[in-house]
Amino acid sequence: MKASTLISFLTAMVLMVLATFASAIELSFRFNDPESREMRAALDQFEQENPGVKVELQTIAWGQSRAQFLREAAVGEGPDVVHIAFVWPRDMGSAGALHPLNEFIKSKPIQNGFEDFIATELSIGTNGNIYGVPWTTDTWAMVYRTDILEDAGIKNIPRSWGELREASRAIHEKTGKVGFGFPGGSASSNTIWFLANYFWWSRDYALVIEADDKSFKTGITVQEIVKAMKYFKSFFDEGHNPEAMLGVNSWFDPSILEGMINGEQGIAIMPPQQFKQILAAFKERNPGKNPPFITATTPGGSAGPKTHLGGRMLGINSNTKHPEAAWKLVEFMTREQVLTKYYGNQFPAQKTPLQSIEFGPALGGFAEQLTLARSWGAYSDGPAQIGSMWDDTGRAFGSAFIGEKSFKEAASELLQSVEKQLK
Amino acid sequence: MSERYFVPLMLAPVFVFLFFFYGFPTLSNLFYSFTDLSLLGLKKGGSFVGFKNYIDLLSSKDFFRVLWNTLFWLTGFSVFLRIVLGLLLALLLNSATLRYYRLTTFSRVLLLVPWATPPIVAVVVWSWLLDGRHGVINKTLHGLGLIDTPIAFLANIHTVWPSIITIILWNTLPLVTLTFLAGLQSVPNELMEAADIDGAGAISRFYHVTLPHLMPTIVVMSLLLVFWTFNNFVYVWLATGAGPGLFTNVLATEIYIKGFIDFELGFSSSVGMVMAAMMAFFGLIYFRFVALREFREIM
Numbered sequence: 215m216k217a218s219t220l221i222s223f224l225t226a227m228v229l230m231v232l233a234t235f236a237s238a239i240e241l242s243f244r245f246n247d248p249e250s251r252e253m254r255a256a257l258d259q260f261e262q263e264n265p266g267v268k269v270e271l272q273t274i275a276w277g278q279s280r281a282q283f284l285r286e287a288a289v290g291e292g293p294d295v296v297h298i299a300f301v302w303p304r305d306m307g308s309a310g311a312l313h314p315l316n317e318f319i320k321s322k323p324i325q326n327g328f329e330d331f332i333a334t335e336l337s338i339g340t341n342g343n344i345y346g347v348p349w350t351t352d353t354w355a356m357v358y359r360t361d362i363l364e365d366a367g368i369k370n371i372p373r374s375w376g377e378l379r380e381a382s383r384a385i386h387e388k389t390g391k392v393g394f395g396f397p398g399g400s401a402s403s404n405t406i407w408f409l410a411n412y413f414w415w416s417r418d419y420a421l422v423i424e425a426d427d428k429s430f431k432t433g434i435t436v437q438e439i440v441k442a443m444k445y446f447k448s449f450f451d452e453g454h455n456p457e458a459m460l461g462v463n464s465w466f467d468p469s470i471l472e473g474m475i476n477g478e479q480g481i482a483i484m485p486p487q488q489f490k491q492i493l494a495a496f497k498e499r500n501p502g503k504n505p506p507f508i509t510a511t512t513p514g515g516s517a518g519p520k521t522h523l524g525g526r527m528l529g530i531n532s533n534t535k536h537p538e539a540a541w542k543l544v545e546f547m548t549r550e551q552v553l554t555k556y557y558g559n560q561f562p563a564q565k566t567p568l569q570s571i572e573f574g575p576a577l578g579g580f581a582e583q584l585t586l587a588r589s590w591g592a593y594s595d596g597p598a599q600i601g602s603m604w605d606d607t608g609r610a611f612g613s614a615f616i617g618e619k620s621f622k623e624a625a626s627e628l629l630q631s632v633e634k635q636l637k
Numbered sequence: 638m639s640e641r642y643f644v645p646l647m648l649a650p651v652f653v654f655l656f657f658f659y660g661f662p663t664l665s666n667l668f669y670s671f672t673d674l675s676l677l678g679l680k681k682g683g684s685f686v687g688f689k690n691y692i693d694l695l696s697s698k699d700f701f702r703v704l705w706n707t708l709f710w711l712t713g714f715s716v717f718l719r720i721v722l723g724l725l726l727a728l729l730l731n732s733a734t735l736r737y738y739r740l741t742t743f744s745r746v747l748l749l750v751p752w753a754t755p756p757i758v759a760v761v762v763w764s765w766l767l768d769g770r771h772g773v774i775n776k777t778l779h780g781l782g783l784i785d786t787p788i789a790f791l792a793n794i795h796t797v798w799p800s801i802i803t804i805i806l807w808n809t810l811p812l813v814t815l816t817f818l819a820g821l822q823s824v825p826n827e828l829m830e831a832a833d834i835d836g837a838g839a840i841s842r843f844y845h846v847t848l849p850h851l852m853p854t855i856v857v858m859s860l861l862l863v864f865w866t867f868n869n870f871v872y873v874w875l876a877t878g879a880g881p882g883l884f885t886n887v888l889a890t891e892i893y894i895k896g897f898i899d900f901e902l903g904f905s906s907s908v909g910m911v912m913a914a915m916m917a918f919f920g921l922i923y924f925r926f927v928a929l930r931e932f933r934e935i936m
Contacts, residue, residue, distance in 0.1 A: 281676060281897040288679030309677040399792070401878025402898045453786075458769020460881050461792030469770050478770075599677075605898050613882030616794050 239539045244272040244293035246279050246526075247487070249557060256556035260546045267539055277403045280601065287311035287531060294534040295543050300336050300525045301594040303346035307339040313530040314343035318541040325549050330564050333589060337527055346527030347544055348563035350553070352485040353521045353587040354408060354465075354512065355579040357492070361506040362480035365389050375413065375445060375513045378481070385480040386454035392479040393454035395470055398446065399463035400612025406446065407604040408465075408522065409483070410611065413442045415588065416515035421603060421632055422592045430596030430636050432629060439625035443614045450615060460615055463608075466491075474507075475499070483512065485524065486580045487559040493576060509579025511586060523587040525563050598635035606631045663913065670906035676897065683903050690907035699883060707867065707887040710798045715805050716862040720855060722806065723813030728843075730814065731821045745815075752811035759808040760875040767791055767800055792881050801885060805872050809865075813858060820854040821847065860923045867919065868912060888912045 245253050250273050257269045272293055274282060280302060286292030287310070298306065306312045319328045324347065328334065337346035356378075358371065366385040372378040382393025397405040414420060414434055423433030449455035462469060466488045473479030475495045489509065496505045511519040528547060530540045546552060550567040553560070561584075562568060573581040593600055610628035613619040619627070670690055674683030694700055730748070735741045751759070766774050769789035778784045790800040824847055832842045870889035873879060879886040879894060886894070888908060896905030 281900075284676050284679065305677055310680045399878070400880045400882050402894075456770055456787065456789070458787060458789040458792060461769065461789055461877070463878065469768070473770070599900060602899050605894070609880075609883055612880050613884075616792075616881045616884060618794065618882045618884055 239267045239536050240270065241267060241295065241534075241536060241539055241543060242270045242272055242293040243295045243543060244274060244279070244283070244297060246274055246276045246297045247560075249559065252556045256547065256552055259552070260543060263546070264539075264542060267542070269543060283531075284309060284311055287533060290533045292531045292533060294531055294536060294540045295547075296529050296531060297349075298346060298527050298529050300333055300348070300351075300523075300527060301590050301600050303337045303527055303529055304339050304594065305599070306529065307343055307345035311532055312345040313532045313534060313537055313540075314345065315347065315530065315541070315544075316342075316344050318537075319344060322541060322545065324545050326564055326566050330566050331548075332563050332565060332568075333523060333525060336589065336594060346529045347548055349526045349528045349548055350557065350560035351523065351525035351563040351568075351584075352487065352561055353523055353580065353583050354412075354483055354485050355489075355509045355521070355583040356512055357474065357482045357484060357489055357579075358508050358510065359474060359477060359480050359506050360508050362389060362391060362477065366480065371508070371510045372513055375416070375515065378513045379445070379448065382449060382454045382481060383452055386452075389480070391477070392456060392473060394449060394481040394483075395455055395459060395473055395479040396446070396449070396483060397462040397464060397467060397470065398450060398455070398460045398612070398615055400608040400615075401463045402601075402605055402608070404463045404604070404608035404612075405465045405483075406611045407607045409446060410439075410442050410607055412512050412519075412521050413445065413515070414438060415520035416513065416517055418515070418517040420592070421607075422596050422598060422636065424592040424595065430592055430598070432632055432636065433592075434629070436622060436625045436629055439610075439628060440621040443611055443621050443625060446611065447615050460612070471495070486561065486577060489577070489580070490559045505576065507576060509577060511579060511583045519583070519586050521583055521587050523584075523589050526560075527563075596636055598632060602635060603632055666906045666909050666913075669903055670910045672903045673901075674903040674906075676900035676902055679902075686903065690904045691911075693904065694907055694911065699886070702883075703886050703888055703891050706798075706885060707889075710802070710885075711869065711873065711887050712863055712867045715802045715866060716859060718802065718806060719810055719813045719862055720859055723810055723858075724817050724851075724855070726810065726814040727817035727821055730818050745818075748811045748814060751807050752809070752815075754808060756808055756871045757875060760804055760872060763800075763804045763807065764791065764876060791877055794881065794884055797877060797881065797885055801872055801876050804876060805866070805869075808872075809862075813862070816854060816858055817851065820851045824850045857927055860919070860927060863919055864916070864923075867916060 243253075243257065250271060254271050257271055261267060261269060276299075279297070280299075283292055283296055283298075284306065287306075292311075296312075303312060307314070324331075328344075328347070331348040332351060333348050334344070337344050337348065339345055356371075362385055363381070366381070366388045368381050368384055370377075372381045378394060385391055385393040396409060400406070411421070417438070419435075419438050420433040422430055425431050450457055450460065458469070465482075465484045470479065470482055470484075471488060471492055474482050474492050489507075493505050493507065496503075496507075512521055513519060528544045530537060530544065534540050548562075548564075550562060550564065553562045553567070561571065561580075568584075571581075590600065593603070606628055610619075610624040614621050614624040669683065671685055671687060672683030673686050673689075726748075729735065730741065730744055735744060754762075766772050767790035769775060769787045769792060772787075772790075774790070775784070775787040779787065788796060790796045828846050828850075829842060832846050837845065868889050869887075870893065873885055873887050874890050874893065877885045879890040888911070892905050892908045892912070895901045895908060
């Protein structure tokens with residue numbers, strides 16, 4: 215071959231490669247859970263199925279993700295596809311941060327159809343625009359170490375809040391271990407918000423309810439808030455939840471997970487993702503041994519056990535330069551096969567695959583709790599920000615726990631703050 | 638070009654830089670502090686509310702607790718401890734005893750380790766050391782029989798501030814120590830010898846010779862520490878998140894909580910302006926008692 219021909223051929227090849235890269239669509243996907251390695255593998259499969267599309271995986275902690283995305287979206291920046299909580303799309307859509315998905319859902323349907331997804335009402339704004347596609351769902355359940363319950367002489371799983379406290383006390387008194395070790399910290403994304411609401415809902419109270427005239431108001435009294443504060447504080451006062459837990463905020467804090475894995479703690483509350491991590495870690499450290507865990511529904515009051523129906527959605531940034539490609543990514547990520555293969559720690563937020571999931575005996579508590587879970591409802595429909603109420607609740611409980619404020623003072627301030635936000 | 642225009646022209650780039658990176662953000666913050674701007678309403682902007690944010694802030698029950706935490710615990714007490722301990726440590730490092738045992742260089746290198754540690758790493762490490770369930774400090778104290786039950790250092794209202802100050806001291810004391818050490822080594826030997834000949838003891842020599850010589854360094858160091866500590870966010874936020882409850886909330890964490898958790902950017906801006914006003918006051922003190930004097934000495 216002549217040198218000039220070879221050079222021309224090589225030049226053409228180089229130009230073709232450059233042209234391919236130049237014309238490749240580059241998307242970014244921001245993901246907030248620990249399974250980033252599995253997500254990267256899922257994105258690699260998406261890229262194989264969609265040549266010409268490259269996806270960058272960004273990760274961020276949940277605590278910072280909402281504010282970070284809102285700041286970015288306000289100035290025309292941010293990832294193309296975002297991983298958001300169930301209760302965020304409506305506010306983010308109103309803020310102009312998310313791209314409406316109505317046209318995509320109509321013209322490029324998603325697997326099993328949009329109607330097959332649960333909690334879709336949370337993704338619809340007041341203007342009728344759909345701002346998110348539910349991706350995963352979960353709820354919280356109680357996790358018990360059966361060996362510790364046995365050592366403490368506890369024969370039955372606690373079904374009421376009083377029984378839970380008695381079981382926790384018995385574990386500590388008879389075994390010296392931590393009973394119900396729940397985080398009592400008051401920083402943002404605290405756990406006490408969930409526990410307090412489960413306590414209130416099970417007694418038929420709620421921080422926010424919708425009135426008959428469609429307005430929103432508080433559905434609780436100062437006395438009921440005080441009851442919850444005193445109840446959870448008693449665990450610290452009696453010593454079966456160590457004082458150190460006042461400095462722990464997250465349900466997935468290593469001290470809780472480690473406590474359950476190595477048998478220092480008898481009872482915890484958490485979503486299935488963390489429970490699966492505990493199971494996996496226990497099996498790895500104790501090969502051949504049967505994991506001594508059982509899951510059960512949360513304690514119930516007069517209205518029965520109640521937890522929130524939680525989950526995640528996928529949204530598209532209103533600033534994206536490639537909305538169609540972003541929609542392709544959303545459609546891909548919500549496929550049942552993709553979720554099963556790459557995101558198995560979570561339950562799919564779709565009715566069809568949910569019905570076919572084999573929960574197994576270990577996850578039975580979560581399966582039962584899912585049937586009892588309620589949506590945030592008026593909390594997210596009303597004008598108050600869930601994030602603000604979450605934070606206010608954590609701080610109010612925290613102040614009461616440490617004695618900085620009296621129960622009544624802390625409870626009154628919390629109620630006043632929520633009432634102010636509902637105006 | 639005449640000197641009349643040359644000097645301002647040479648200074649112009651600096652002032653442009655200062656305006657864009659300091660002046661403009663400050664003026665923007667001032668503007669937002671008079672609005673009800675929310676993080677969810679960034680695209681639409683906020684409405685003008687006058688002095689409402691400032692009135693709400695100054696009339697808030699929590700404001701004076703936050704101010705006390707910032708002025709006394711975070712700034713005053715920690716700066717005082719750093720000055721005193723820094724001076725003592727510098728005296729130790731400069732002592733003949735360490736020189737006799739050839740430990741001077743080793744000690745100084747060891748001192749650099751905490752200083753070289755990024756604050757976020759320092760807080761994470763100390764948080765684990767102080768952990769109430771698995772922390773080494775609790776295990777050690779329990780092993781020595783000094784405590785029966787673990788202490789939740791970062792969750793107990795009696796120990797949380799001392800714990801935060803311990804972290805700050807560990808991370809920032811080396812700079813103070815090394816600064817004082819440099820000052821100590823510049824004390825003229827003749828003065829020390831003269832004092833010795835006059836029969837002055839160690840304490841007397843320190844009080845009448847060393848301390849007066851070090852006083853300008855102590856004043857400058859104190860003021861700089863006040864500047865660096867007053868608006869510090871990292872140590873408190875990472876160690877306690879302003880908790881337990883809001884017990885360790887300081888002005889810097891209040892700005893973050895109001896702005897990025899409660900989404901009240903307008904109110905958060907007003908807290909920022911109050912902080913800026915207080916920092917400006919400290920700056921005036923620095924200018925009056927340090928910078929102006931140095932300028933006059935040069936002139």
